[in-house]
Amino acid sequence: MKNNQFARLNADHQMVIEELQRIHFIDDSVQAASTPSAAYRLLLRKAFLNVKGESAFDAKLKNILAAPDINLADYLSSGQPVTRKVFYLVALQLCGFLADIDYDIEDPLAAMEKIQLPYLHARGEWDTDRLLDAWYLLLTTHTKGGQTFLDQLTNQGYFVPFYDLPADRKPLFFNGKAQAVFDTSRLIREVVYVESSVDADQDGMRDLLKVEIIRPEDTNKGLKVPVLYTASPYNQGINDEAGKKATHNVNVPLTEKKPDDVHYEDIAWKGRKCSLPDPRPVAGTTKDTCETFSHEWSYTLNDYFLARGFAVVYSAGIGTRDSDGIQTCGDPQQTEATIDVIEWLSGRRRAFTNRTDNMAIDAWWCSGSVAMTGRSYLGTLATAAAATGVEGLKTIIPEAAISSWYDYYRAGGLTLAPGGFPGEDADVLAIETLSRMKSAADYQLNIKNFFEKQMKQMARDMDRESGNYNTFWDARNYLNNVQKIKCDVLMVHGLNDWNVKPRQAEQLWQKLRHVPVCKKIILHQGQHIYINAFRSIDYTDIVNLWISHELYGISNGVKELLPPVIVQDNVVPETWHAYPDWSEPDLQKSTLYFSPGKLASEPDSHQILSFKDQLPEEVFNRYCAHVDQWSHDILDDQKNPLSENRLLLKSEKMTRDRIIDGKVGVHVRVASNRPFGLLSFQLVDYGEARRLNASPSPIQRLDLGYHWREDRLREFTLARFPTPFKMITKGHINLQNRENTWKVDELKPDQFYDIATELQPTFHKLVTGHRLGLIVYATDFGMTVRGNQPLRYSLALDHSFLTIPFK
């Protein structure tokens, strides 16, 4: 294990004393202790929560080594001093590390260094002040279980006596972060129906939105709490089967598009004026809801904070079970509905207790401060909400979020599926998430006809045939409104996320440069995953520090403490680096020139190389059924059925480690044998190496509080066996969209055109001895349409090159 903590505050001695008093580690008895060793025993006593009586406590101390030849019970009773070596040998054991495996019992400090655990450097006999400093530091240090030692104690019930603190002494912060002093067995769960500002199902009534609230019982005693709000279109259920049925066939030909002269202004979304029905009359007001729920769809990060003084609010939005409206897949109505919930939370909108009685209810328990959390579509709606500048929204923490839907279902003038979901499109997602379908009567009697009509319209508007950017997509491009963002932004994205691709985060990151808010980004080596259960990074602590500041206004210095960019190393496991920036626009780029089989540092070839796209039917069918096999073969430099369907160019071996930071540019002069065509590119790291597994491996249970919910601690580990290559990034372009994604260019058969495109942004370390490779091909079995047409592409090497942002 290697520990990387970014959210640990360094405390001076005064802060140590104050905060140890606050959480009752320092009390009268500790202060009265005659020796540091007596004080140490008292601190330890408080850390063994499961034993009553001195005998049972002593038995636990007897399990712990104080030195290679003596246990801690005997050591303490013999009156020997507290030293650094003793303290950290014990600390390693308290934190779950194993003798002989994680540390050498003769040299605990070597392990502290190796595991990257912080420690107090003071030598000699410690006085009580040193001991308390070290104890404080230990409480903030991550254990083998991937949480702070204080969280480990929390999970054993340390804060149970704090549950009864009066509301005005809650929440409780330690080391800048909110602590679990709220009783999760007494959480209040209730449902309200927010009256939205849209009528997406056009039934002449403002859409009601079901909102699920979970709040600490302390709010009933006067405490006002901020909210973690997760807008998840999935959380009232998903229509798997209906979605599957609606999925488009991708085994269709690529077709010629009629050239045009469209300008962006022609297709820009100008908004839509539609009259909004009157609000419902109010029959009365109440503080009591009349609906609850037993188990919500939940995000474990939110669960963690339910024990720590935050309410959590889930809303699935328009078109979902028990709400009105229809699914629109990211359009402005969905954004409106998303922020309507925030407006209610901050007192500027009405909600009702049920769908019929018109009894209004306020979010009287809410401080009015809201953060939005969640991954994928959930993070997307957080981004959409932030881009309205809505008041009350203090920060968003979008993970793997879409910033522009065009880049999710399209690219470069092509219909391009998210990785793993060929044939999915905006309409499929709308159908999948219209969970009103799960209420048979509501669906069949109220909405089915209208929705089906709308889906036909959406299928036309999204224009799968052309793949062009148009008004439909411009309406779903949150980047258009980034300048309105008023809240701070903490982004998370996977560098290997080919579902929501890295460009989604990078575009937002670039746009945010010019917006006066605080922004941070964490880039991990995962695919489309959450990272709050990772062992090697204190992501949950980072979020705690962030929202303790953003939502409770705690001055914990988080904005200065957190580096702007944190990147997980792609070579060494459990390693995270801090950087000032990602994908800097001004970074100097190196050029590598195309040459037969090579990426050369100087242009050296005037050849024309060509490749075909068609495959024998049997091979084609096999790859359609086994996209994984295709993904392997397209990169494999051994002869295989795809060898003639691509160009494979490789650089010289790297003579030193190089980092590619940002967007690789591809410039090619290309001809197609037909009046249409597409190119795909994959940038590849060639070199035998044990690489990180694609998915993290589970380690053990991760408790989110005391007798509360659990998660699974995970970590990326190295694959057991070396592999010869790994895709770094990829890109695609329709040869008829040479200028931009909305205007169609003519493509004359066999005529050469210069094409420039950027691959998906990345951050990749290419180590000494490895080669950078580029695969040029056409049909991408995982993403593009698969026409299996007799297409042939030719590249003029003397006008083809890569530009690479080597850091």
Added chain:
Amino acid sequence: MKNNQFARLNADHQMVIEELQRIHFIDDSVQAASTPSAAYRLLLRKAFLNVKGESAFDAKLKNILAAPDINLADYLSSGQPVTRKVFYLVALQLCGFLADIDYDIEDPLAAMEKIQLPYLHARGEWDTDRLLDAWYLLLTTHTKGGQTFLDQLTNQGYFVPFYDLPADRKPLFFNGKAQAVFDTSRLIREVVYVESSVDADQDGMRDLLKVEIIRPEDTNKGLKVPVLYTASPYNQGINDEAGKKATHNVNVPLTEKKPDDVHYEDIAWKGRKCSLPDPRPVAGTTKDTCETFSHEWSYTLNDYFLARGFAVVYSAGIGTRDSDGIQTCGDPQQTEATIDVIEWLSGRRRAFTNRTDNMAIDAWWCSGSVAMTGRSYLGTLATAAAATGVEGLKTIIPEAAISSWYDYYRAGGLTLAPGGFPGEDADVLAIETLSRMKSAADYQLNIKNFFEKQMKQMARDMDRESGNYNTFWDARNYLNNVQKIKCDVLMVHGLNDWNVKPRQAEQLWQKLRHVPVCKKIILHQGQHIYINAFRSIDYTDIVNLWISHELYGISNGVKELLPPVIVQDNVVPETWHAYPDWSEPDLQKSTLYFSPGKLASEPDSHQILSFKDQLPEEVFNRYCAHVDQWSHDILDDQKNPLSENRLLLKSEKMTRDRIIDGKVGVHVRVASNRPFGLLSFQLVDYGEARRLNASPSPIQRLDLGYHWREDRLREFTLARFPTPFKMITKGHINLQNRENTWKVDELKPDQFYDIATELQPTFHKLVTGHRLGLIVYATDFGMTVRGNQPLRYSLALDHSFLTIPFK
């Protein structure tokens, strides 16, 4: 979805009324209802637990279709009658089934049939009696979420008002099964130290065993509860790294064994007399423990029953953290220690509150009735315990359990690893589970030297070199004591479990024929897995019915209701069959004769076929690294690097579906070119088909109670793509163990010997058009040693044949 319920009791009308009253569905208002439709609305009202007030309830009814053109709210208020069609259209919706996907709104009964949901056949307008019968039946019917509708309500809090029932009115049974009327948020967790009857670490003191207890709070008010006891050597932690280090190298040659004349009596375990230290003195007695725990290692099946009136007890036993002794991998001392806990639970042994104060404590809250649960090693210890005949143990529910350790680490005179764990052996498992290692002081100062010495002794005793059955293994063969079993046995095993192989269950099943206890077995298509979260079978209900009878003495007819054998179909998903027996000894066997490339119904060849065992080093290394690839290639009839290293024989195509039920016998006349050798066999189902995936697929969350723990609902689904073959079963034999596993026979090079062995028992449907195949080979890369020696084997076909128990 297809529903298979074996644990649903048919109720007559009187039982319906009594039990609906017992769980408060029938109350005064229902009884006073003027019409069946009014009564129906009242029943429904009780099933919508999350809403307060009629308006909110009506909103829910509006979501439900009563008929294709009317919702349930309108239907009921219009005073229309309750009919079968209305009731089951509504029932399907209440149970989470989806219109258009799971059922046609015009024909709900067709779906009830197809999904195999029970329903009331009465036509016409129902009176209130019919309605109540149907409601009762619905409560006992499984929903799409894989639990009864009553469990679905339970998870929403239905039984919360029952938490406060007086102790003498608990537990509460419905349809023969215990219900969740116990408040899991108030469970009591405590630790005691049972003084065992062994001194496994030979320190002159009886080993203390840490025992973790979880019991309902009602036990503090006089309720005595039975115990689900899971003995799990893993549950105080596992020494992964130390185990890895101790793992044996399997790339070692097979060697010649010296022929001998050993008889079973020579190696039989005769017991061991060793003097037991005196018991500890008792300083006093108490009812209060002085140690608790925050989160135990847990089995979700046990968790389910914690809400239903059972206590759960975990003990890791000798050699584990906070206990004394050492790990012995299944020896009689471990069995002794395992039943010592039962003796304490039933009042015949002493426990203390901690390790030093000698304060004795009784299991005063326990009724004295114990069941043992758990899978793998856990189920193994249940079997071991039962085979002592210990009083108080009423039943065991061993899943994937070992009945004889020889068959786990050895077979047929060979050292043979459990599938997936090459190089593991008894000593490795002992080291892995010696969790005292995790307490650095206890291990380093108290036990390390002794344990290391013992492990050296174990390595000698288990005799990895010969692979023979000897005294070490005989001491670990629970089959020797099956006749002592006094408790009923409910077994579960995976027909594709190559870790704990099917023989382990079958041997016990055979031995139990002659023991006067009730025995049942469930055979599933999984590997080494639990099945309590499967959707297609009501396993948890089966266990509930079983233990409600065994531990609470409820006369629910479980022994008659449950078929002796339940087998999951290997062809059709979600299909379970009842049979009177498995692997009947008297079943007539068919013979198939060896012929070049064929399994013939008549002997037709006098050829001698031979195959080699050695592989080119590069190929050998590749297969060592990728055992999956080896497992595929050895069966694949396409030419591959193993084609010369095996014989592949195939039958004619089946002209009708055939079931192989039990043990296939292999008889071969074989010669080796060296004075030693081994043969392996795999029986294969050849035929292109979409087969069940090897592992079940997750479906959704599965709640184990109200605001209690969760599991993940799972089900076996068909693979997306067809495969050409699947291994049915396998077997291995050392050619020097032709008579039995303890006596070594001479093997002269190039001389032919007749060998007979039985493959692992199975239950497999071979469908029309498929062929039965047999692979004869030597080195099994996943299980045997891998010497890569220049061995060649020859088979005389005219004396080689299979005997097959076709049902």
